[in-house]
Amino acid sequence: MSKPTPVAEELSVKKESKNIFWTYIKNNLSMYVIGALMVILTNGMQVLSTRNMGWILDFFTDKPLPEILSGYTKLDTFHLLFGIMFVSRILLTIGRFGWRMTLARQTHFASGMLRARVWDKVRYFKSHDLSSKWTKGVLMNASTSDVGSSRFIFGFTLVAVFDVLFLGILTLGAMFLINVPLTLMSLVVMLFLPIAVKKLSELEIKRYGVAQNTLSEFNDISSQVISTIKLQRLTQTGDYWEERLKKSAKDYQNKRYDLLKTSLRYIPVMGSSSLTSYGVLFFMGIGAVVNGSLSIGDFIAMQGLIFLLQDPLMELGFIISEMKKGFTSLERLTEIYTTDMDTSLLKEGREVSETEELMNIRNLNFSYDNGPGLITDLSFVLKKGDRLGITGQIGTGKSTLVKILSGLIRGYEGEVFLAGKPFDFYGHDNLRKYIGQVHQKPFLFAESIKSNIAMDEDLSNDEIWRILKVAGLSKDVKLFPYGIETPLGEWGINLSGGQKQRLTIARALSRKPRLLFLDDCLSAVDTVTEEEILKNLDQELSETTLVWVAHRKSTLKYCNKILDFDQDQKVQVSDV
Numbered sequence: 001m002s003k004p005t006p007v008a009e010e011l012s013v014k015k016e017s018k019n020i021f022w023t024y025i026k027n028n029l030s031m032y033v034i035g036a037l038m039v040i041l042t043n044g045m046q047v048l049s050t051r052n053m054g055w056i057l058d059f060f061t062d063k064p065l066p067e068i069l070s071g072y073t074k075l076d077t078f079h080l081l082f083g084i085m086f087v088s089r090i091l092l093t094i095g096r097f098g099w100r101m102t103l104a105r106q107t108h109f110a111s112g113m114l115r116a117r118v119w120d121k122v123r124y125f126k127s128h129d130l131s132s133k134w135t136k137g138v139l140m141n142a143s144t145s146d147v148g149s150s151r152f153i154f155g156f157t158l159v160a161v162f163d164v165l166f167l168g169i170l171t172l173g174a175m176f177l178i179n180v181p182l183t184l185m186s187l188v189v190m191l192f193l194p195i196a197v198k199k200l201s202e203l204e205i206k207r208y209g210v211a212q213n214t215l216s217e218f219n220d221i222s223s224q225v226i227s228t229i230k231l232q233r234l235t236q237t238g239d240y241w242e243e244r245l246k247k248s249a250k251d252y253q254n255k256r257y258d259l260l261k262t263s264l265r266y267i268p269v270m271g272s273s274s275l276t277s278y279g280v281l282f283f284m285g286i287g288a289v290v291n292g293s294l295s296i297g298d299f300i301a302m303q304g305l306i307f308l309l310q311d312p313l314m315e316l317g318f319i320i321s322e323m324k325k326g327f328t329s330l331e332r333l334t335e336i337y338t339t340d341m342d343t344s345l346l347k348e349g350r351e352v353s354e355t356e357e358l359m360n361i362r363n364l365n366f367s368y369d370n371g372p373g374l375i376t377d378l379s380f381v382l383k384k385g386d387r388l389g390i391t392g393q394i395g396t397g398k399s400t401l402v403k404i405l406s407g408l409i410r411g412y413e414g415e416v417f418l419a420g421k422p423f424d425f426y427g428h429d430n431l432r433k434y435i436g437q438v439h440q441k442p443f444l445f446a447e448s449i450k451s452n453i454a455m456d457e458d459l460s461n462d463e464i465w466r467i468l469k470v471a472g473l474s475k476d477v478k479l480f481p482y483g484i485e486t487p488l489g490e491w492g493i494n495l496s497g498g499q500k501q502r503l504t505i506a507r508a509l510s511r512k513p514r515l516l517f518l519d520d521c522l523s524a525v526d527t528v529t530e531e532e533i534l535k536n537l538d539q540e541l542s543e544t545t546l547v548w549v550a551h552r553k554s555t556l557k558y559c560n561k562i563l564d565f566d567q568d569q570k571v572q573v574s575d576v
Helices: 007-026 030-061 072-102 106-122 127-131 135-155 156-178 180-188 193-227 230-237 238-263 268-288 294-338 398-405 428-434 449-454 461-470 476-477 497-510 526-538
Strands: 357-367 375-383 387-391 415-420 435-438 515-519 545-549 561-564 573-575
Touching: 007 030, 007 294, 030 072, 030 106, 030 156, 030 294, 072 106, 072 156, 106 135, 106 294, 135 193, 135 294, 156 180, 156 294, 180 268, 180 526, 193 230, 193 238, 193 268, 193 294, 193 573, 230 238, 230 561, 238 268, 268 294, 357 398, 375 398, 375 545, 375 561, 387 398, 398 515, 398 545, 428 435, 435 497, 449 461, 461 476, 461 497, 461 526, 497 526
Parallel strands: 387 545, 387 561, 435 515, 515 545
Antiparallel strands: 357 375, 357 415, 561 573
8 A cells, every 4th residue: 555645644644633623512512602602692792782872862862763663752761771771781791701610611611622632642652753743842832832822722713713704694684774875885995905915824824834843953952961961960961951042042942932933923914904994984974973874872883883894804814823723733633633543552352470480581572773682582582579689781672672571572573472472462551551661761750759750549658658768769869949849840850860760659659560671760769769769679570570680780780680691691580
C-alpha cells in the first residue's frame, strides 16, 4: 500500500477535525439548542427594549403609535410601554444567564475533552515518535496553547456566531419595519466588508500557524535547556544554550507581534464601516424628521438599533478570526489524535500471576537497526525475591536490557518469559501495574512533592512520609517550608540531582510493584545516603524482585546475582 501524500494527509486531518467538532455538537445537542434559544431570547429583548424607547418618546410627544399599542387609554398605554420595558429587561437577564450556563460552558467541557484525548493517545505512542516528532515541547504546546485556542469554537465563539446572526437579523428586521430606504442606505456602505474580512482572515490564519509552530520549537528548546542543566555545568555550555533560548524566544515574540498587528486591523475596518453607516443614517434621518416622514421616536429608535448593529459587525471580524484559529489548532490536535499507536500497548491480556520462577530468559539476542550485537546469547533465571545487579561501562547494553526485561522493547531474538508467559500474553496496563521502573533521568512535574509521589493513587500523608523514609528523602523534605506540600518547579528544578533521584524512587515505591527496575538511579547520591537507601529497599521490599543497574559496584552489595557487561567472555548472570 502506497504512503498517503502530504496533501492527502492534510485533507484527511481537516476532515477528521471537523468530524470531532460535529460529533461533540451532536453529543451535546440539547445544550446547544437551549443555548441558541437563550441567545435568541437575549437578542430579541435587546431589540425590543431599544425599539420600545422610541415608542415611549413618541408617546410623550403625542405621536402616533403602532396599531398594537393603540386603542388604550393614555394611562393604560403608559402601563403597557412600562411593562414592555420591565419584562424585556428581566427576560434579557434570564437569556444572558441561560446562554452562559449552557452554550458558553461547553468551552470548558470541550477543553477537558480535548486535553483528555491528547493523553489517551500520547500514552500509547511509539517511543520513536515520542523522541522525534511528538517531543515534550510540541506536546506541551498542544495541550496548552492549541487546546486553549480550539476550545472556544465549541462554546464562546459559537455564542458570538449566534449573536451576530440573530441580533443582526432581528435588528435589521426592526429597522426595516421603521423605514426601508434609511435601512438600505445604511447597509450600502457595508458591501466592501466581506472582501476586506476575507483578505485579513487569510493573512491572520497564515501568521497564526507560523506563530504556533514557533511556540512549539520554543517549548521544545526550553525543555532541553532545563533537562540538560547538569550537563551544561559540566561542559560550560550554558552561554550557548542561553543564546539559543533567547533567539527562539525573540523569534516567537516577533511572530506573535505580526499576528497581533494583523488581528488589530479588524478594529478600523469594522469600526469605520459601522460609523459610516451611522453617519448616513443620522444625516438622512434628520432630513426625514424635518419633512415629517419620520417621528422623533422612530429616529431615536433607528439610532439605537444602528448602534446595536455595531456590536455584531465589530464582532464579525474577530469571530471569523477566532473560528479560523480555533479550527487550525483543532487540526494540529487532530494530527496527534490520528497518529498511529503502538499496538502492543493497546492489546488486552491477562494479569500477571505470582510464581516462584519470576523471569526466564533464554538465548536473548538484540541489536539496533541491524547493527552489531549489543546483547548476545544471554540466558538466566530470576526467582521471586531475587536481587539482580547489572554493571558495565556506558554503551554496553545495560539500559537496553532493562527495557527488554520490563517489556518496553519487543524486537529481540530469543525468549523472555514473565511468570511462565511471554509479554504478549499480558495486557500493557497489567504489566505496568506489576512492573515498576526508575529511569536514569528523573522526570518530575511542576506540582507538590506529594502529587509527584502519589500521582493518581489516593495515599495518606502518613503513607507518603513512610515512602519518603524508605527512599532516604524524609529528612530533606522535613526541612522544606511546606513539607510534602512543597511545590516543585518544572522538572523539579529546585531540587538537587540526588533529591530528584530519590523522589522518583519514592514514586515507584508508591505503586507497590512486584518487579522493580532501578536503572542507575543513585548516581547523584553520596555513598552514605546510598547505603541507607539500599538497606531500606532490601528490607522493605523483601517480597519484591529487584534489578539494579549501577556503575559503582558497591551499589550492588545486596544483590545475590550479578551480570557484568565488562567481562571479556560471554556475558552471563553469576550467583554471588
